[in-house]
Amino acid sequence: MSTAAKEVRIAAVGCGRHATSRVFPCFAKLPVRLVGVCDLDPALAAANARRFAGESSFSDAATMLDQVRPDGLVVCAGPEAHVALALLALQRGIAVYTEKPAAPSAADAWKVAQAARAAGKLVMTGFKYRYGRAMDKVKAIMATPAFGKVVAINVLRCSGWMDNLPGQSRSQFLLDFCCHPIDMVCYVGGEVDEVYAIAHGQDSYAITLRFASGAVGTMMFSSRASWARPVDRTEILGERGHVITIDDQIFMRYHVDGAQKDGHDPKFCTAGSDSMEETGFIGEMRAFVEHLAGTRTIDSVPSRVDESVKSLALYEAILASLASGKPERPARFAASRSSGA
Ligand SMILES: NC(=O)c1ccc[n+]([C@@H]2O[C@H](COP(=O)([O-])OP(=O)(O)OC[C@H]3O[C@@H](n4cnc5c(N)ncnc54)[C@H](O)[C@@H]3O)[C@@H](O)[C@H]2O)c1
Structure with a gap:
């Protein structure tokens, strides 16, 4: 658009x-x-x-x-x-x-x-994450019949230290920092039926996922890396030897049976590249502006607050699994909106 x-x-x-x-x-x-x-x-x-x-x-x-x-x-x-x-x-x-x-x-x-x-x-x-140029390509690839169904998703996201102070949401590693990758797995994998999590304190988390589609997923988060060198990698596997790898939300490689078929590799040393576009910051604001201007429907905005309800429910199910020591189901909220506005 x-x-x-x-x-x-x-x-x-x-x-x-x-x-x-x-x-x-x-x-x-x-x-x-x-x-x-x-x-x-x-x-x-x-x-x-x-x-x-x-x-x-x-x-x-x-x-x-x-x-x-x-x-x-x-x-x-x-x-x-x-x-x-x-x-x-x-x-x-x-x-x-x-x-x-x-x-x-x-x-x-x-x-x-x-x-x-x-x-x-x-x-x-x-x-x-829903608006970067690499993600636009990923979603287009995933929509092709050749890619088929997603069978597995693997996410690794690491930052420098966060304090996790009680009552201070901005200091919470799992909420404030990990909400991006938690939301992204919902975007690429769909609704999650079951989640199981183990943790090292409040700094490192290993999480397994069962999606409603039948696909499986893992997420590894840690705040024991470095702000100078954070880690951000996602792998998405289709059912027929198709593998998508996304690094830093910006770079993408698409392999089919081991051969690279497509990719996204922006060059930041040239004037034509723009990291605010690549990282999705401008894309998300453009979606808002287009809607206000009447050229984009509510339904076509990828990160409606309804989607945040789902990813926050997944975040809360991770906390529930950590507390119970068992797999948990994210809460389901009924559809919150009529469509097409
Ligand atoms: N998308 C990203 O990559 C990303 C990165 C960093 C922060 N964030 C998010 O951005 C938000 C802000 O983070 P920040 O680091 O800029 O925080 P900040 O504390 O530096 O700034 C928040 C500002 O909001 C103002 N404010 C709070 N309540 C207000 C109110 N009711 N009316 C008017 N002003 C009010 C405060 O006075 C403050 O100046 C957070 O939700 C954070 O998670 C997103």
Whole structure:
């Protein structure tokens, strides 16, 4: 789908580290007017308004929404605030993009999904893995009859140390960092019927999965690597000797019976390559903007909040398995939305 030509009016809440380095820079690449910028810290809001051509700045989100009446709200503030701010916007009939995680729990994300359905508005989550160029190719390959069914998925994702402080969702390795690969296995493997997890403290996890399709999966997460050299590898195996390997969400190789058939290998030393496109940051914001401009339906947005309900349910089933020492089933939430809006 091409980028929407119509300019849409966006407001943004949260001007912290991630918003400033990865979210606001996307606006300049898309046909948007940044009509309002908000942070609890007015100095941060004013600074981002100056830096990213914001037309006004606020320290209260409700005041901003009532004054500037944007087409869409972009929120980058942490999972608890994502829920409260999404509901605030939906009450005013405004569509919402929030960063990941959509909520601190599947039940909270479900509340947002229900409110989105009642309002007939899009709420989407910033799951960039669903929007990178390599993933676009992976999904196209997986849709070919030759690839056939997925039989196995293997994920290895390692970072530097995270603190896991009680009550502080942003410090939780399994929630804040691993929500990306947990969501990605749902995207490529579909719904998970059963999960079993073992852990070394709160830093390393070995997890097995049984998908509803019958496929099996493994996920290995550890925060005992290094922020300077994180590890991110996914392997997807089809039923007829077809193997897809994705590294760092950016590079992809597709082998059939041992011979490379396709790949994605962007060259960052040339001006033509753009890591914000490759990593999916621009792609996810483009999907939001296209929807606001009327050229993309809610159904065609890959990371609707309904999808976050499923991946948060998988995250919670991992925690439940760690507590019980047994395989657990992720909670199922009924379809939360009528389609086609
Ligand atoms: N997609 C990714 O790769 C990625 C990477 C890093 C962080 N994130 C996510 O981005 C979000 C923000 O992370 P961060 O590191 O930028 O956090 P941060 O603490 O640096 O910034 C959060 C900002 O939100 C503001 N805020 C919080 N509640 C608010 C409210 N109700 N109204 C107005 N402003 C409010 C805070 O004042 C703060 O300035 C988190 O959910 C995090 O998980 C995503």
